[in-house]
Amino acid sequence: MNALEVHDLWVRVGDKLILRGVDLALEPGQVHALMGPNGSGKSTLALALAGHPEYQVVKGRAFLEGRDLLALPPYERARAGLFVAFQYPPEVEGVKLREFLRLACGERGKGFCEFQRIFPQALARLKMEDFRDRELNVGFSGGEKKRAELLQLYMLRPKVALLDEPDSGVDVDAMRLIAEVIKEMAAAGTAVLIITHYPRLLEYVPPEKVFVLLDGRIVDHDGPELAWRIGEAGFEVVRK
Ligand SMILES: Nc1ncnc2c1ncn2[C@@H]1O[C@H](COP(=O)(O)OP(=O)(O)O)[C@@H](O)[C@H]1O
Numbered sequence: 001m002n003a004l005e006v007h008d009l010w011v012r013v014g015d016k017l018i019l020r021g022v023d024l025a026l027e028p029g030q031v032h033a034l035m036g037p038n039g040s041g042k043s044t045l046a047l048a049l050a051g052h053p054e055y056q057v058v059k060g061r062a063f064l065e066g067r068d069l070l071a072l073p074p075y076e077r078a079r080a081g082l083f084v085a086f087q088y089p090p091e092v093e094g095v096k097l098r099e100f101l102r103l104a105c106g107e108r109g110k111g112f113c114e115f116q117r118i119f120p121q122a123l124a125r126l127k128m129e130d131f132r133d134r135e136l137n138v139g140f141s142g143g144e145k146k147r148a149e150l151l152q153l154y155m156l157r158p159k160v161a162l163l164d165e166p167d168s169g170v171d172v173d174a175m176r177l178i179a180e181v182i183k184e185m186a187a188a189g190t191a192v193l194i195i196t197h198y199p200r201l202l203e204y205v206p207p208e209k210v211f212v213l214l215d216g217r218i219v220d221h222d223g224p225e226l227a228w229r230i231g232e233a234g235f236e237v238v239r240k
């Protein structure tokens with residue numbers, strides 16, 4: 001069974017129609033990529049699936065392991081195993097990274113003892129020991145925010161992870177680290193979708209499948225070579 005299936009998804013923001021019939025399927029344990037130029041609707045897809053109230057589904061369906069995702073409120077989607085790493089992770093004053101993750105893990109059925117065991121491991125894996133008692137994303141650099149998103153992924157072990165530009169603002173060392181963690185998560189069974197407009201991260205984590213989003217529709221899909229072609233010639237290669 002596919003981990004995530006999206007059928008003919010139409011989404012609008014305000015009175016603007018952004019997604020116009022997206023079809024997508026993600027397989028468990030595989031890395032997929034969603035590429036598309038700025039403004040093509042990549043983040044809209046992730047946020048609509050997460051249940052962001054401004055992103056209204058006009059038409060279409062989505063299933064997480066066969067379960068009707070769009071019928072659930074956002075927190076139930078997360079509980080069911082959907083994880084979204086934000087393109088722009090919000091700064092949450094007054095909430096420490098540790099407390100945030102302790103509560104999130106609790107919601108995913110991980111008790112306090114398990115949290116106490118895996119939290120130090122995750123901090124070490126993401127090289128974030130110094131961030132343990134920092135307020136969530138407050139004053140983090142762009143790259144640190146991205147690592148903090150991956151830390152959440154590492155702790156929560158979701159069924160489906162939509163990673164919205166995990167490579168933006170990230171230096172080369174962090175890029176390698178993020179790539180390794182993504183591979184580990186996929187190897188452990190998570191269906192991963194890397195959303196990006198550059199093939200760079202994909203060189204470190206070759207995806208099984210690449211989807212291209214243009215003007216609110218998936219216009220092409222193929223193996224990793226599609227990402228390399230886009231890297232060389234731009235999105236013109238898929239414009240018809
Ligand atoms: N909250 C919003 N309000 C108004 N327009 C939005 C909003 N979010 C996205 N859009 C518009 O939707 C289009 C797609 O945006 P987005 O999904 O962020 O694209 P991408 O992530 O591919 O760069 C853009 O034209 C963008 O300006």
Ligand SMILES: [Mg+2]
Pocket residue numbers: 042043044087164
């Ligand atoms: Mg975006």
